[in-house]
Amino acid sequence: MLNFLKKTAALIWAGKHVRKAEEFKRNSEKKQEELLLSLTSAAQKTLFGREHDFENIRSVKDFQKRVRVSDYEALKPYIERVKRGQANILWTDVPEYFAKTSGTTSGSKYIPISKEGMPFQVKGAQSALFHYIAKKNNADFVNGKMIFLQGSPELEEVFGIKTGRLSGIVAHHIPQYLQKNRLPSWETNMMEDWEAKVDKIVEETENENMTLISGIPPWLIMYFEKLTGKHGKKIRQIFPNLQLIVTGGVNYEPYRDKMEELLGGPVDIVQTFPASEGFFAFQDDYTKEGLLLLTDHGIFYEFIPLEEYGKPDARRLTLKEVELHKDYALILSTNSGLWAYSIGDVVRFTDKKPYRILVSGRTKHFTSAFGEHVIAFEVEEALKATLEKYPAQITEFHLAPQVNPAEGLPYHEWFIEFEKEPEDAELFRQELDNQLRKRNTYYNDLISGNILQKLQITRLKKYAFQEYARSQGKLGGQNKIPRLANDRKIADLLEIDKL
Known part of the structure; x- marks a missing residue:
């Protein structure tokens, strides 16, 4: 009876959520400009807002005139002040968290996540699952065990601000109704040695009723290979009720054949696009590769044509100005205090009603030793x-x-x-x-x-x-x-x- 109630409740919640989401899909262009103005209004009194005259911003063009596109190096002086516990620097308060990521030129990067921004990290993942449940009219997975291959949830403190990997931070915000079914154990998730950790995850999950598995494709493959090597069976034989794999971080397509061989049977795949800077998109139509761009999640988006990226006169386009099947550098302004921030990802639009994107590369990852600029x-x-x-x-x-x-x-x-x-x-x-x-x-x-x-x-x-x-x-x-x-x-x- 309890399983039936959980499944029924999930179906009802999912239906309501998807119906509500239709509004932002219809009005993305207008809502995006309104969002930017609400962000700059909220940050008027911050150091960054005062230095860039946020008080007199009345339009997207006003914002673009005042705020240049930046990368982490450009924002680092502000972030260093935030790291020392100073408030009202980039956003109205000190961040709730720093998501710590590895950088190439900057060493470790500390990406601020505000108390306003953190809920959207969780809501993005929830929305992906709700859309899946509603579209498939199937919530069977909620009654089985779920695994999230992720970094350690152990957090350090930087001047009182909790700091760690994004996946570890999100682990502290898994809804209570999912905690009982969640694997691996907290102790296993805390392990830093990845190979030993995967071995322990295999041990904890191999005899469980796994119904949902989440992680980036290379590490899903590593986990699956250890399972199939140990049991001499395909994953669907080991986990006959496995219904859903949620993946993100890299393009899934190059891994599809390998995954299908390891799985040995049909399993639904939902692709997502999360990052420390925000949860940007997820797959809402399973017949297409494009991911639904979340335009109401506290992030204002700009898009620079890739061939113009890095040039002083590069155009900064809004949603209404983009074209299908062209490559754009993704630029963000967020409710965590990132302003015209180049995240380093390149996207192309596959649909405009609603807006769907594919991640087509990285601004710094290309081959162009001979001028070819292959992405x-x-x-x-x-x-x-x-x-x-x-x-x-x-x-x-x-x-x-x-x-x-x-x-x-x-x-x-x-x-x-x-x-x-x-x-x-x-x-x-x-x-x-x-x-x-x-x-x-x-x-x-x-x-x-x-x-x-x-x-x-x-x-x-x-x-x-x-x-x-x-x-x-x-x-x-x-x-x-x-x-x-x-x-x-x-x-x-x-x-x-x-x-």
Whole structure:
């Protein structure tokens, strides 16, 4: 009876939530401008607001004239003051949390999360589940066990502000009605050694009625491989009632074939787009790749055409100005005190009614040693098309330029860890090159003009990418290995494990 009541309640809540969400889907453009003005009004008396004349902002154009696009380095002087416990610097109070992330030029980054911003981190995930329940008219998973592969929930304090990984912070806000069904144990989640942690998670979950599993694809695969290796069975045999996998952090598509093989049967997938700076989007239509952009979650969005990003006169577009299937650098202003902040992600719109996006790359992750500016979306789509023609299974890959080869012209070098290799490696290589040429005209011109030779593939040993992550202290959690680089820092380390 209790299970029936929980399922019925979930269906009712989900239906109400989705009906309410229709309003923001219809009025996103208008609501976005209203949101920006409410944010600047709230922050008028902050140090940042006074320095940028928030008091006289009456429109988006006013805001854009006063506030330049910034990155973490630009906001760091303000954040350092916030870290010392000073209020009214970027937002009206000190943050409730700092989400600590690893940076490249800045060392660790401390992303503020205000008491106004934190609820939206949780609501984004809840909304993704409510949409799933309503669209599928199925809430069976609420009666089983749920696992969230995440970082440690242990938080430190920085001048009284609780600080930790975002996934660890969110663990403190899991609704009470889900806590009883949640795995792994708190003690296991606190473990820092990722491999030991996954082994313990396997031990705690292998005999449970798992119905929902959440995590980023590389670490879901690691968990699933340990389970299948231990039991000699597919995941659906181990967890026959597994209904839903919620994933985010990276594009799911390149991992789909590997996941499907490990699962051994149908499981619904919901893709999400969370980050320390906010919960931006989730998949609400399971027949499409696009993710619903959350335009009413305390975040005002701007979009810079990727080809203009970094230029002083770059256009800053609002929702009503974007075009479909073009790449834009994502810029945020939030109710946690980030202002015209470049998060580093590149998105493209797949729909405008409602607005849906795909993450197509990173502003700093590209290959352009020869002026081609190849981005993640292009290489992932090229690889997907190649795999459809010449079936193989890929665990992970990395693309880097080879500028000074021992002989011949320069080329793109793909480091690929195959789970199953293609029957004809040479045809696979040629097709991959052709598919990339179709998607990037600059790359095609370089090949046609004999500036570059066709791409080369370097095959890697099994677990090569795990070994690389371990060597860099980035095994587990939300750590992701860049798939594209404009240098050979990662490539040179991967070469250790080539076949």
